[in-house]
Amino acid sequence: MVLPTLNLIVPASRIVPPDDGEADLVALYEHAPGALRANMIATVDGGAWGPDHVSGSINDDADWRVFRVQRALADVVVVGAGTARAEQYTQLGRPDGLAHLRAAPLELALVTRSGDVPPLLVQADRLPYVITGARGAAAAQAALPADRVIVVPATGRDGDGGDEDRDVDRGDVDLAAGLSALAALGLRRVLCEGGPHLLADLLAAGLVDELCVTTSPRLVGPGPSRIVAGEGPASGASAAPAGARLAHLLHEPAAGTLLARWLLRAGDDGSATGEAGG
Ligand SMILES: NC(=O)c1ccc[n+]([C@@H]2O[C@H](COP(=O)([O-])OP(=O)(O)OC[C@H]3O[C@@H](n4cnc5c(N)ncnc54)[C@H](OP(=O)(O)O)[C@@H]3O)[C@@H](O)[C@H]2O)c1
Structure with a gap:
């Protein structure tokens, strides 16, 4: 058995001090056109939210720094309703x-089965x-102008009662068609x-190129x-676990927060597959 080499990342990392333009973080989180980045935070014991049922109670300033840079580099933020x-x-x-990092405004795209758009978003100057x-479709079209509603039903029905029928x-x-529609809008x-x-x-649809995960020290x-x-x-x-390749790991030493950027597509070494099993 050949044991793998281990790289000690955190103590060897260079310092990335706060900076008005966040040039170092902008380079670390470069966002290529066509790429879907997901950004999430989890506690040490795997929780996606805190006692108040939102993630605000488990995030911190280190997470906020990276969160801002990611929003600055994106064309559109996609969220579930x-x-x-x-x-x-x-x-x-x-x-x-x-x-200054992007000329266009940051757009928001809401994914929903019900079409129930939160009132705060319907009242916004810039509609999602x-x-x-x-x-x-009908509820969303009643709430928003037609050019803001992207109707892309799942179409896999074959009547055998399987997963695709359940989806319909x-x-x-x-979701792939939804992302294509955004891309056609330049997003x-x-x-x-x-x-x-x-x-x-x-x-599960294999649409995520990278997953940024903050580990909250809670x-x-x-x-x-x-x-x-x-x-x-x-x-x-059954599905085999999918692979992920670590692009970088940031450590905020005072609180202990870890910020990892994981690549889910096959890398040069073929170690990551991006084909999640759901
Ligand atoms: N830890 C983190 O990084 C993080 C990030 C985000 C949110 N959160 C927390 O997560 C909690 C919400 O969890 P959640 O799983 O319910 O969030 P979610 O995935 O954003 O919301 C689920 C809803 O989004 C819509 N949706 C999701 N997937 C869909 C799909 N494939 N097709 C069509 N619609 C889809 C549906 O909306 P309709 O009901 O309208 O049909 C569904 O009921 C909150 O407590 C929030 O604070 C944590």
Whole structure:
């Protein structure tokens, strides 16, 4: 048995001090057109939210620093409707001091089966895009102008009662088609900020290029879900764990927060596959 080499990353890392333009972080989190980055935070014991049922109680300034840079580099933030409701999303803006990084405004795209758009977003000056399926189309179109509603129903029905039929019955969305529609609007750098159900579906569809995970130095006990949640594969189905390759790891020494950037597509060494099993 050949034992693997281990790289000691954290003590050997260089210091990345706060900087108005965040040039170091901008380089570390370069966002290529066509790439979908997901950004999530989890506690040491795997919780995706704190006692108040939102992630604000488990994040901190280190997470905020990276969060801002990621928003500055994206064309569009994609979130599940559950997250928009829980975290009370409003119209997004480019983070202060980083607006020069992209000429266009930061767009928001909400993914929903129900088509139920939170009132805060309907009232915004800059309206969100809504990506929905057959079940949510009418409600979304009643709330928003037609050019803000992307209707992309899952179309896999073959009547055998399998997973694809279940997706159609739930009013599911063809997420790949939704992302293609955003790309056609010029929104090609996609930042998904969750939540756990949407992330699970994007991973299962093999649509996530990289997963940034902040490990919050806290424990919240049983209750909160993991950063991926849902029904998983149909009973009897099994999938091998998918690979991920570490691009970098940042450590905030005062609190102990860890910020990792994981690449999910096959790398040069073929070690990561990006084909999550859901
Ligand atoms: N730790 C973190 O980084 C993080 C990040 C984000 C959120 N959160 C937390 O996660 C919690 C919310 O969890 P959640 O799993 O319910 O969030 P979620 O995935 O954002 O919301 C689920 C809802 O989003 C819509 N949705 C998700 N996947 C869909 C798909 N494939 N097709 C169509 N619609 C889809 C549906 O909306 P409809 O109901 O409208 O059909 C669904 O009910 C909150 O407590 C929030 O604070 C944590």
